[in-house]
Amino acid sequence: xxxxxxxxxxxxxxxxxxxxxxxxxxxxxxxxxxxxxxxxxxxxxxxxxxxxxxxxxxxxxxxxxxxxxxxxxxxxxxxxxxxxxxxxxxxxxxxxxxxxxxxxxxxxxxxxxxxxxxxxxxxxxxxxxxxxxxxxxxxxxxxxxxxxxxxxxxxxxxxxxxxxxxxxxxxxxxxxxxxxxxxxxxxxxxxxxxxxxxxxxxxxxxxxxxxxxxxxxxxxxxxxxxxxxxxxxxxxxxxxxxxxxxxxxxxxxxxxxxxxxxxxxxxxxxxxxxxx
Amino acid sequence: xxxxxxxxxxxxxxxxxxxxxxxxxxxxxxxxxxxxxxxxxxxxxxxxxxxxxxxxxxxxxxxxxxxxxxxxxxxxxxxxxxxxxxxxxxxxxxxxxxxxxxxxxxxxxxxxxxxxxxxxxxxxxxxxxxxxxxxxxxxxxxxxxxxxxxxxxxxxxxxxxxxxxxxxxxxxxxxxxxxxxxxxxxxxxxxxxxxxxxxxxxxxxxxxxxxxxxxxxxxxxxxxxxxxxxxxxxxxxxxxxxxxxxxxxxxxxxx
Numbered sequence: 389x390x391x392x393x394x395x396x397x398x399x400x401x402x403x404x405x406x407x408x409x410x411x412x413x414x415x416x417x418x419x420x421x422x423x424x425x426x427x428x429x430x431x432x433x434x435x436x437x438x439x440x441x442x443x444x445x446x447x448x449x450x451x452x453x454x455x456x457x458x459x460x461x462x463x464x465x466x467x468x469x470x471x472x473x474x475x476x477x478x479x480x481x482x483x484x485x486x487x488x489x490x491x492x493x494x495x496x497x498x499x500x501x502x503x504x505x506x507x508x509x510x511x512x513x514x515x516x517x518x519x520x521x522x523x524x525x526x527x528x529x530x531x532x533x534x535x536x537x538x539x540x541x542x543x544x545x546x547x548x549x550x551x552x553x554x555x556x557x558x559x560x561x562x563x564x565x566x567x568x569x570x571x572x573x574x575x576x577x578x579x580x581x582x583x584x585x586x587x588x589x590x591x592x593x594x595x596x597x598x599x600x601x602x603x604x605x606x607x608x609x610x611x612x613x614x615x616x617x618x619x620x621x622x623x624x625x626x627x628x629x630x631x632x633x634x635x636x637x638x639x640x641x642x643x644x645x646x647x648x649x650x651x652x653x654x655x656x657x658x659x660x661x662x663x664x
Numbered sequence: 665x666x667x668x669x670x671x672x673x674x675x676x677x678x679x680x681x682x683x684x685x686x687x688x689x690x691x692x693x694x695x696x697x698x699x700x701x702x703x704x705x706x707x708x709x710x711x712x713x714x715x716x717x718x719x720x721x722x723x724x725x726x727x728x729x730x731x732x733x734x735x736x737x738x739x740x741x742x743x744x745x746x747x748x749x750x751x752x753x754x755x756x757x758x759x760x761x762x763x764x765x766x767x768x769x770x771x772x773x774x775x776x777x778x779x780x781x782x783x784x785x786x787x788x789x790x791x792x793x794x795x796x797x798x799x800x801x802x803x804x805x806x807x808x809x810x811x812x813x814x815x816x817x818x819x820x821x822x823x824x825x826x827x828x829x830x831x832x833x834x835x836x837x838x839x840x841x842x843x844x845x846x847x848x849x850x851x852x853x854x855x856x857x858x859x860x861x862x863x864x865x866x867x868x869x870x871x872x873x874x875x876x877x878x879x880x881x882x883x884x885x886x887x888x889x890x891x892x893x894x895x896x897x898x899x900x901x902x903x904x905x906x907x908x909x910x911x912x913x914x915x916x917x918x919x
Binding site for chain 2: 465468470497498499501502503505506507518519522523571
């Protein structure tokens with residue numbers, strides 16, 4: 389099957405890539421365990437992901453850091469089944485999501501894209517309520533209440549009537565987060581959340597994401613090359629480079645790592661930590 | 665050499681198959697029309713009302729030049745009284761559907777490819793998939809329905825304006841000098857409902873081609889702003905080609 393058809397059909401069904409993950413009722417989120425085993429992916433002969441092995445614990449905030457072009461975003465897209473691996477497996481709560489495509493999953497997953505991926509033709513509120521309305525999850529009055537609640541969580545209460553083309557990059561990111569929260573996800577994925585944001589807006593976003601973690605139960609995976617952002621938010625960090633996962637540890641362990649690859653990445657002159 | 669030709673042929677067959685699959689998938693989602701009415705009305709407004717002024721201008725001048733060229737030649741043999749039938753039949757059978765379709769392909773098909781392409785590039789289509797929303801249902805279906813409904817209406821409008829343009833030139837040009845009532849009577853004698861229906865069938869098919877090609881090229885877009893620009897061009901070129909090919913076969917079928 390051609391790539392276009394695979395993309396269109398979404399792995400054997402005609403509703404999109406992630407149908408199995410959203411088939412459960414609109415229930416309270418609960419963290420899930422993510423286990424990635426020997427994952428490999430190549431594009432046009434270029435081996436992007438090499439034997440990736442990772443375990444993310446329930447309710448954990450896990451960051452994947454590393455240089456650009458090492459497959460961090462590709463790894464995230466595997467988790468929402470936008471990309472199929474060449475080999476390896478991904479288990480979420482013990483279920484192989486790559487083999488379980490046609491069955492309803494017991495978890496919900498959403499992703500905040502690097503570009504925010506908001507729909508310019510829709511207002512802020514319509515973007516946030518998109519999944520609820522299009523999948524007819526609940527009545528319109530309930531949807532409006534959910535939109536207000538999710539916007540409040542990201543500090544955008546009362547902004548539902550703004551056009552997305554009229555808001556700043558930082559606000560777009562927060563709307564994208566609110567839209568993901570509307571799914572009530574058990575697993576939320578952030579792809580380069582601070583890309584194209586200034587340091588002050590990045591700080592603001594970090595505070596929003598931290599407060600969400602305190603208010604809600606879900607597993608978070610953040611992909612970023614913004615080191616300080618990742619270390620501030622995460623319980624554990626994995627460093628990835630072109631050879632695969634280099635090191636996994638708590639932010640403190642990563643900071644103290646003796647691995648030269650890790651040290652080269654985190655103690656850079658302009659964007660890294662201050663060296664000793 | 666053989667490898668190059670083989671690869672090109674393979675790509676052609678693959679592309680054709682993909683367009684057919686997209687068309688069938690989009691038709692499959694026609695059952696979702698009632699819940700997508702706002703999006704369909706938006707498309708109808710964009711395709712239909714948005715294209716009306718330029719269609720009027722195009723049809724007026726096509727009708728006028730057709731009357732001028734044909735009428736002046738017919739006048740040499742004193743048979744200019746049949747000009748109404750010639751303009752009417754030409755507008756209904758060929759010029760109305762084809763010229764309007766080319767106009768819509770250039771204006772709307774390119775915009776569809778650019779819009780869907782931008783959504784592909786900026787991950788909006790990926791976002792739709794992760795939210796369990798079919799991009800075919802959400803993006804392609806309203807565009808196809810909009811085109812299928814708007815094209816025949818636009819073609820009827822173009823035919824009327826073209827005929828009026830032809831009547832104007834025929835009556836005021838001293839070389840032709842055919843009164844409007846003669847022009848009209850001659851046209852009515854030549855036209856019948858079947859001819860009009862054939863023109864509308866062509867318009868509907870061409871509308872389908874424009875929408876499916878625009879969405880298909882859009883879904884295939886990669887590579888940022890440059891890719892979006894290339895998609896726009898590809899959508900227009902491919903739509904034009906398919907309209908010309910389909911026009912021949914439809915004409916042959918409906919002779």
